[in-house]
Amino acid sequence: MDYNFQQIEKKWQKYWENNKTFKTPDDLTNPKKCYVLDMFPYPSGAGLHVGHPEGYTATDIYSRYKRMKGFNVLHPMGWDAFGLPAEQYAIQTGTHPSITTRNNCDTFRRQIKELGLSYDWDREINTTDPKYFRWTQWIFIQLYNTWFDNTLQKGRPISDLEIPENIKKLGKNEVAKYVDSLRLAYYDNAQVWWCPSCRIVCANEEVLNDGSHEKCGNRVEKKNLRQWMLRIHHYAERLLTGFENLDWPEGIKDMQRNWIGRSTGAEVDFGIQGLDSKLTVFTTRPDTLFGATYMVIAPEHKLTEIITTDACRDEVEKYVKATSLKSDLDRTDLAKDKTGVFTGRYAINPVNNKPIPIWVADYVLTGYGTGAIMAVPAHDTRDFEFAKKFNLPILCIQDPDVTDNDQKKRILEGNECWTEDGKYINSSDTSTGIDINGLNKEAGIKKITDWLEKKNLGKAKVNYKLRDWLFSRQRYWGEPFPVIHWEDGEITLLEEKELPLQLPELEKYLPGESGESPLANADKWLHVTDSKGRKGRRETNTMPQWAGSCWYYLRFIDPGNDEMIFDKVKEKYWMPVDLYIGGAEHAVLHLLYSRFWHKVLFDLGIVSTDEPYQKLFNQGMILAFAYESETGMKIPADQVLERDGKFYHSENGTELRQIVAKMSKSLKNVVNPDDVTSKYGADSLRLYEMFMGPLDVTKPWDDKGVKGVFNFLGRTFRFFANSENIFTGNEDPEILKGLHHLIKKVEGDIENLRFNTGISAMMIFLNLAMKKGKVSYETALTFSKVLAPYAPHLAEEIWQLLGNSRSLTYEPWPAFNEEYLKxxxxxxxxxxxxxxxxxxxxxxxxxxxxxxxxxxxxxxxxxxxxxxxxxxxxxxxxxxxxxxxxx
RNA sequence: GCCCGGAUGGUGGAAUGGUAGACACGCAGGACUUAAAAUCCUGUGGCCAUAACGGCUGUGGGGGUUCAAGUCCCCCUCCGGGUACCA
Known part of the structure; x- marks a missing residue:
């Protein structure tokens, strides 16, 4: 009997579909539950590539194993289907994005089904489905109607917000302003990339490193537009501490920590000579105040214009303008050569009342801290560089802990920057009475901060890098905001019963001239009038792709619910997600954003857990072989010939080097899973993806490697399908030992997501069985169960050949007996x-x-x-x- | 620059501080076949050596800890990923 994988796989896929084998159990009384989630894909037009099934196979093995362990398993799949490609295709061809999206989803669904993945397809969701995004809009309304209570560190309903008496007195408008200033969702000016030639807003990814638009090559500019923002920064501390006890890879936690970027320090007020206002800076080193010899403010800083003296105005204005035209990359490129101009104004250093010059420079960013710094060139490398270039004074205030006398001398003379610890010198002043000379860094920070607070000149302060989230896009293919802007300036949100607000049909998907979303062209949809005849205009921005993926795991719990976002009882049963697997590219943004939404929903009592994902795992990227010539030129894979393990250019015959690179269209090294399944079958693809190496590392795809697992499956089938190899009676002790060793090994490996070594254990057992020639009927049954999570089609087939009529999906996982291992x-x-x-x-x-x-x-x-x-x-x-x- | 990973045969990889190279690919030889494919069997880190045995060496490089290091510590080199002046 031959291993006819095509017939076997088709047969079982049909069986599973017809019998709804993987339907999630309705019984919520089973205390053992397991929610296994994949990062759902964006259904691109190119279809699945072999990177997708890596994570999907891992979660599938885990899900199938847990079912056999008696767990209620929730294992769903859906589509994150809003996105730019479908919209761009619509601009080019006029095809409505929903049509493109539907076709792509169909392809993805077919391809995924052909892999025998055990999803409950009754729960399929699609972020572009109005029945789904109705609730995305609903969550936006909740965000809008929530404020963050700093004392309780918790989001609370706007209805709980007490309006201070002094604001109440100022009237309705001021009250509304006050409330708006506290909402988690707010409407404000924000900068976007704008291509003047295409008259379109560009995503960051579309702007090339040289500041040009990737589509037309013209230079992009920054442009201010009214945008929706989300106040994620309020949740910085909770996002930072929330995952401490979660089972996440340390590397991902680190990346999120760095992204949130907590730093402790102080805010210090500097007086400004000749002006009434104050210049506040944030510093992590208030102890170095005596070394502050100048100040720098960001070009975009609110005070720049006010501070600048008439004599310096031209220079400063020129500089500010030049900065605004620079791309981020230009700004960082020039990092090695710092730029800046003097404002003509002096600030007063609070520790000694000495005047120090205020400069404008683009190495200070407006979005971090207060957008202004005190510069301590002796003890900060960036300030040192700047001071050297512009001949500003450098005053060393720390006796460095170095043994090298020459170096010590250089540092003390201000010719070298010292950023480590040391005892303070030059750090006292009789007029203000502060003295930290002789102390070290830790004591110095404490003493100065206390002094500043006592004198009301500053205060200890925690700062975060995390910035508020720009939450709108000037696109058609996204969730419309349930928002109306009225002619009198009022903003209102739709009622819950008015949801979903659907997208209008359009003739053209091109954006408006001013950078407005294409929705601005939908006249009928756009204009509204209320019952009193007041005219209004709908919000024309749409939500970013993150919106749909921020909460999809919640909708899977109760996807068909038309009454509410989900049933509370079901949510309480299934949450949190027990295992979440996806690519490391989502290590920061998606995970941070969805944790933020989840925490808001938790604060509002809508979900029952503070964190959504209990265990997280990131699969490594799958790379592919690529080829390059001696000069390093990359050669497409279809122009390469292999001879005796060496590689040659098919056109000019020169020898090429095999390298490993990301799969890409231009290298023609993309591997399509369909090609693999048609040649070797889905079980082979699944097994190979798992056998390649540990799940979390990047590894190169090698078609030759598939043969190894294919051989194994073929041998497995031929051995177990041959009744002559199966006997009834007592099993040989060596086989018994091997079998129980196998069960133990595979079980441990699945629990720890180490699938590669589990497969090798199965191979070892099969080799043993073949050497012995025969196994008992019981052994054959057990082996098919152990194989089932990995190669379910083949396992079902063997299980059936052994005389069973029902699927083995819910058969209990075999227990290993230590006795046999002795x-x-x-x-x-x-x-x-x-x-x-x-x-x-x-x-x-x-x-x-x-x-x-x-x-x-x-x-x-x-x-x-x-x-x-x-x-x-x-x-x-x-x-x-x-x-x-x-x- | 900084942060996080990593480096083991021709290749992918395995190895709770305890026999390095499991398992597989590839390759070589053999069986079956008119032949090929498929399948099955044997061998396979390198060097030396044998009738058979056996020995030396070996986990990017250099130090260290240990009875014992691929694994722990320090320094260096190279590769991959992330990030971009965060005060």
Missing amino acids: EDNFEYPVSFNGKTRFSILLPVSATKEEIISAVLADERAVRWLDGKTPSNVIVVPNRIVNVVIKN
Whole structure:
């Protein structure tokens, strides 16, 4: 009998579909539940590539295993289908994005089904479905109607917000302003990239490194537009501490920590000569105030214009304008050569009342801290660079902890920057009474901060890099905001019962001239009038793609619910997600954004857990072989010939080097899973994806490697499908030992997501069984169950051939029996001074003394001792013997 | 620059501080076949060596800890990913 994978796989896929084998159980009384989630894909026109099934296979194995362990498993799939490509295709061809999206989803669904993944397809969701995004809009309304209570560190309904009396007095408008200033969703000016030639807003990804638009090559500019923003920064601290107890890779936690970027320091107020206002800076080193010899404010800083003196105005204005035209990259490129101009104005250093010049420079960013810094060139490398270039004074205030006298001298003279610890010098002033000389960094920070607070000149402050989230896009293909802007300036949101607000049909998907979303062209949709005849205009921005993916895991719990976002009882049962697997590219943004929404929903009592994802795992990227010539030119894979393990250019015959690179269209090294399944079958694809190496590392795809697992599956089928190899009766002890070792190994490996070694254990067992020639009926049943999570089609087929009529999906996972694993003897490796020389078979029950005497009595030991007496013999029971000889 | 990973045969990889190279690919030889494919069997880190044995060496480089290091510590090199002046 041959391994006809095509027939087998088609047959079982049909069986599973017809029997709804993977339908999520409705019974919510089973205390064992497991919610296994994949990062759902964006259904691109190119279809699935082999990177997708890597994570999907891992979660599928885990889900199938958990079902056999008696868990209620929720394992759903859906589509994150809003996005730019469908919209751009619409601009080019006029095809409505919903049509493109539907086609792409159909392709993805077909491809995924052909992999035999055990999703509950009744729960399929699509972020572009109005029945879905109705609730995305609903969540936006909740965000809009929530404020963050700093004392409680918690989001609360706007209805709970107390309006201060002094604001109430100012009237309705001021009250509304006050409330708006606290909402988690707010409407404000924000900068976007704008291509003046295409008259379109560009995403960051569309702007090339040289500041040009990737589509037309023209230079993009920054443009201010009214945008929706979300106040994620309020949640910085909770986002930082929230994952401490979650089972996430440390690397991902680190990346999120860095992204949130908590730093402690102080805000310090500097007076400004000749002006009434104050210049506030944030610093992590208030202890270095005595070393502050100048100040820098960001070009975009509110005070720039006010501070600048008439004599310097031209220069400063020119500089500010030049900065605004620079792309972020230009700004960082020039990092090596700092730029800036003097404002003509001086600030007063609060510790000694000395005037220091205020400069404008683009190395200070408006979005972080207060947008202004005090510069301490002696102890900050950036300030040092700047001071050197513009000949500003450098005053060393810390005696450096260095032994090199030359270096010490350079530092003390201000010719080298010192950023480490040391005792303070030059850090006292009799007029203000502060003195930290002689202290070290930690004590210095404390003393100065206390002094500043006492004198009301500043305060201890925690700062975060995390900035508010720009939450609108000037696009058609996204969730419309349920928002109306009225002619009198009022903004209102739609009522819950008015949702979903659907997208209008359009003739053209091009944006408006001013940078407005294409929705501005939908006249009928756009204009509204209320019952009193007041005219209004709908919000024309749409939500970013993140919106749909921020909460999809919640909708899977109750996808068909038309009454509410989901049923509370079901949510309480299924949440949190027990295992979440996806690419590391979402390590920061998606995970941070969805955690933020989840925390708001938690604060509002809508969800029952503070964090959504209990265990997170990131699969590594799958790369592919690519080829390059001696000069490093990349050659498409279809122009490469292989001869005797070497690679040649098919056109000019030159030898090429095989390298490993990301799959890309231009290298023609993209592997399509359809090609693999048609040649080797879905089980082989699944197995190979898992056999390639550990799930979390990047690894190259090698078509040749698929053969290995294909051979294994073929051998498995031929062995177990042949009734001559199966007998009834007692199993051979060696097989029994191998089988129970296998169960234990595979079980442990699935629990720890180490799928590659589980497969090799199955191969080892099959090799043993084939060597023995026969296995018992019981063994065959057990083996098919162990194989089932990995290669479900083949496992079902063998299970059926063994006489079972029902699917083995819910068969209990076999229990391993330690008794069978026990050994009578152990072959001790014997080493001399750590080098293994021979091995000796001894009973596992042997005592240390017995082992030592048996080893030393061995003639080979006599030879290695060479007449010397061992100074020590290390015996690790059932592991190793090491004889130590001192020379 | 900074942060996070990583480096093991021709290749993908395995190895709770305890026999390095499991398992597989590839390759070589053999069986079957008119032949090929498929399948099955044997061998396969390198070097030396044998009738058979056996020995030396070996996890990017250099130090260290240990009875024992691919694994732990320090320094260096190279590769991959992330990030961009965060005060």
